[in-house]
Amino acid sequence: DPHTTPSQSAIDIASSLSFDKAETVEVKNAAGFHPPANTPSPHPTIIDHLKPFQNVFQRAPTLSVRSNLGGAAARLLADKMPEKVREVDIREVSGGEEMVGVLRALGRGREVREVLMRSVVFDQLDQQLGQAAGRLPTIESLYFKLTLPDDVEDVGSLVRARLSSAIPHVKGLQRVDLLFPDHVPAKQLASIETSLPDGGSIEGFAILYVSRVWLGLNATRNP
Numbered sequence: 001d002p003h004t005t006p007s008q009s010a011i012d013i014a015s016s017l018s019f020d021k022a023e024t025v026e027v028k029n030a031a032g033f034h035p036p037a038n039t040p041s042p043h044p045t046i047i048d049h050l051k052p053f054q055n056v057f058q059r060a061p062t063l064s065v066r067s068n069l070g071g072a073a074a075r076l077l078a079d080k081m082p083e084k085v086r087e088v089d090i091r092e093v094s095g096g097e098e099m100v101g102v103l104r105a106l107g108r109g110r111e112v113r114e115v116l117m118r119s120v121v122f123d124q125l126d127q128q129l130g131q132a133a134g135r136l137p138t139i140e141s142l143y144f145k146l147t148l149p150d151d152v153e154d155v156g157s158l159v160r161a162r163l164s165s166a167i168p169h170v171k172g173l174q175r176v177d178l179l180f181p182d183h184v185p186a187k188q189l190a191s192i193e194t195s196l197p198d199g200g201s202i203e204g205f206a207i208l209y210v211s212r213v214w215l216g217l218n219a220t221r222n223p
Contacts, residue, residue, distance in 0.1 A: 002023060002206070004043055004045050005045070006044075006045060006046040006049075008149065010063070011046065011049045014046050014047075014049040014050050015050070015051070017050060017051065017052065017130070018051060019050070019054065020054055020179055021056055022053055022054075022056065022058070022059050022061060022062060023056050023059065023062070023159055024062050024064060024065060025053060025061060025062065025063045025064070025077055025080075025081065026063075026064045026065075027064070027065045027070035027073045027074050028065075028066035028141050029065050029066070029067045029069070030068070036059045037070060040069075040097060040101065041069045041070065041071045041072040041073070041094075041098075042069065042072060042073065043071075043072040043073075043076075044213065045076070046077065047073065047076035047077055047080070048076060050080055051080075051142070052080050052081075052082065053080050053081055053082055054082055055082050055084060058080065058148060059086070060084040060085050060086040060113070061081065061082065061085065061086060061087065062086050062088070062089065062092060062168045063078060063081055063087070063088045063089070063102075064088075064089040065088075065089065065090050065091075065092055065093050065102070066092050067092055067168040068094040069094070070092065070093060071093050071098035071099075071102060072164065074080075074090065074093065074102045074105070075102055075104075075105035076105075076113055076182075077100055078103075078105035078107075079103060079105055079106075079107075079142070080108045081106060081110065082110075083109065083110055083111065084110070084111050084113075084181050085110055085111070085113070085137075086112075086113050086114070087112070087113060087114045087116065088102070088103070088106070088112050088114070088115045089164060090102050090103075090115070090116065090117055091116050091118040091145075094124055096117075096124055096128050097124075097128055098116035099117050100128040100129060100131075100132050101132075102103060102131045103115065103130070103132065103136050103139075104135045106136075106137040107135060107137060108134065108135055108136060108137060108138075109127045109173070110137040110138070111137060111138045111140075112137050112138065112139050112140065112141050113141065114139075114140065114141040114142075114143065115139050115142050115143065116143045116144075117145070117180075118144060118145040125144075125166055126162045126165035126166040126169070129133065129167075129169040129170065130165070130169050131200055132169075133169040136169070136170065136171060137171075138172035139170050139172060139173055140172055140174050140175065140203070141173075141174060141175040141177070142170060142173060142174070142175070142176050142177070142178075143176075143177040143179070144177075144178065144179070145179040145180075146159070146179075146180055146181065147181065147183065148179055148180070148181060148184070148188060148223060151157055153191075154192050154195075155188045155190055155191050155192060156188075156190075156191035156192040156195030156196065157191070157195050159178075159192055159195065159196065160195040160196055160202065162204060163176075163178075163196075163202060164203055165201075167201065167202070167203040167205070170181070171180065175216070176205065176216070177210075177215070177216050178212070178214070178215040178216075179213065179214050179215075179216070180192070180201045180213045180215070182213075189199070189213075191211065192215075193209075196215065
């Protein structure tokens, strides 16, 4: 398999490449590539032989994953990123576990200005972050879209509880943006607004509703 066992000539070429001017590191499917369902993520070990990426003119690069099969490649690339990363966009990565895996691969020694996630099953996120807490980078801003359960009557209390549990796991966090699913049932939205009222607070963060479906939590965490 050329993904897991690259040829020596491929290794020689990869190790000779330089990325001194790279501002964006991106994982995406090739044009016209439409893999069947349940296709496993490729694990291109050739990435191990690339030189580390550098900051360009004091500007931290971004890591962007535009493929639901890009989790494994993104983890390998994360290990090549410099100490400071401007943005990590993992909205297309499949599943919360894979997304947290990319963050874990960045490691606790890196600093990330913003992380973009989506389609997070909210009652699992705090557990996944908690299990990875000791290996996560410092993250200043976290954005994600929620997947709300249908069978919970008081969904607002659940969101608040999970958020309270998740926030302490993210070192350096200064801002959280939650985007609710499209067409949130009025009853669920009312429950969330009751448990997380505009102008209230949670875990040292002030609550601000940018709109009825976009909740922003903003604060400067006390040292």
